[in-house]
Amino acid sequence: MKNDYLWDGSGEPDPELQRIEKTLAKFGYAGEAPNFAALKAAPVKPSVFSALGSMWNLRFAAATVVVIALAASGFVLRNSISPVSNGPGWDVARLSGVPEVGQFALASDSRKTQLRVGQLLVTDSNSRASMTSAEVGEIYVDAGSRVRLIEAGLNRKRISLELGTIHAAIWAPPGEFVVDTPSASAVDLGCAYTLHVNEDGSGTLRTTRGWVGFHRDGHDSFIPAGAMCATRREQGPGTPYFEDASEEFRKALHGLDFETLSGEPRGQALRTVLAEARRRDAFTLWHLLSRVSDMERPLVYDRMAGLVQPPKGTTREGTLALEPKMLDAWWDAFDLGYISIWRFWEQQQAPQMMKKAAR
């Protein structure tokens, strides 16, 4: 293949690429530009979640005291309508029921408020809400959830999901947006995902686009689109896997992650994982390399190397020794996302990690 031509059309033309160009060029954009000069400020529409029938506008009522009765529970809230501030925060809108932001209850679609640092957004069993930040993305908050805004700085945005489920679509640069849960932190690497936390602090993360880093105390799991990862308060993130992996694979992996298996049961679980692994499951085996014993590791490596050709610059010995550069090269070979993004985030977090450890 003539790389230059594919890259920038220079060098000797490649006839095959030229045929592809000619074939596909007819699908290129041919529309007309709108008259932006004629537009007034367009109403902000929810995009990812507008299918749920939520539309809001930017007008706010004058300040009054409103008493809201929740018929289902007989619970009465008193609140005052506060206007949305221009400070850092997330715009919160009601999708159903009466979500609460601090002492403020969103009882109708025409009201909107901001979630500020330190504040808590709570949805009961009948409520749902959306959170939007122009710089970060959109988050849909399911019923029965508690979300707190932790940080809203220039290059660092952080919320904590204490309980419940959120669906996030993030457009902030990779590594800028983090969701803390009781058992692990989810670091956005350019993606959309669903994160759930149970009462006991355990949870799951499912990535629908891009990939997410799930992290606790140096224990990292990377979850690409189509994959999920469970997490437990004690153990942190488990081993991620594609959701279309076989049931035997998933069950055996769960055993390795969260059940105290030893001896033959553990050996059987590992054999099952290796036997059931497909080519695309190699990324799961990559995670297992650092989670199994020294005696088990060669089995995992040999299976992984049988599924995916070892990348240049790696050796069996170096990978078995968990040499970081070799592990990174393996990850990049899976074409699921560049590990350099994660390493950059880790470096940025290093001072904070050291502060935390010193406490």
Add this chain to the structure above:
Amino acid sequence: MAISAGARFEAMDWPTVNTAARSELEDEALVHAAQGGDRAAFGLLYQRYVRMVHGVLLARVPSIAAEDLVHDVFLQALPRLASLRDCSRFGPWLAAIARNRATDFHRRAKSDSSIDDEPRGAENVESPQREVGVEDGIALLNAVRELPEAYREPLILRFVEGMSGPEIAARTGLTHGSVRVNLHRGMQMLREKWQQ
């Protein structure tokens, strides 16, 4: 004048004064001007980024939907632009809005919605030893769409929108190295897929 989704737009009529000067401005300066309410500057950004937005959408939704959604993306971006603090991130920010809009399209659509365009001909796409790029444009486009996300987007930007590798990197915010690797690997995978 409020513009609702699906509204028809009139042909653009740009002011001639300072158009040449504006066209030389770097993207960051245009973004900054647009943030200050300069709609002509936003129009120039539209000209520069519309192919990228269309390509990002086309990688995820049928071509007929992509055409409509392009305007949606820019209409969503315009009121949010003031909150974009780092003007140099306009391209990746806009690309992310486009990806989210594509996701929203599939959420709204019926459960049997498909990303694929309908094939027009009766060409046998299963035939072995098929050369890449022969005849069936729709089958080829659909084959690209079946590739991993990291590959299908740069390939569509390269072959459908006619953007070069450096241009793809500049517009999407990716490094030259990333785009180059994705183009190369994507092309390899497409070739393997087409020959199956």
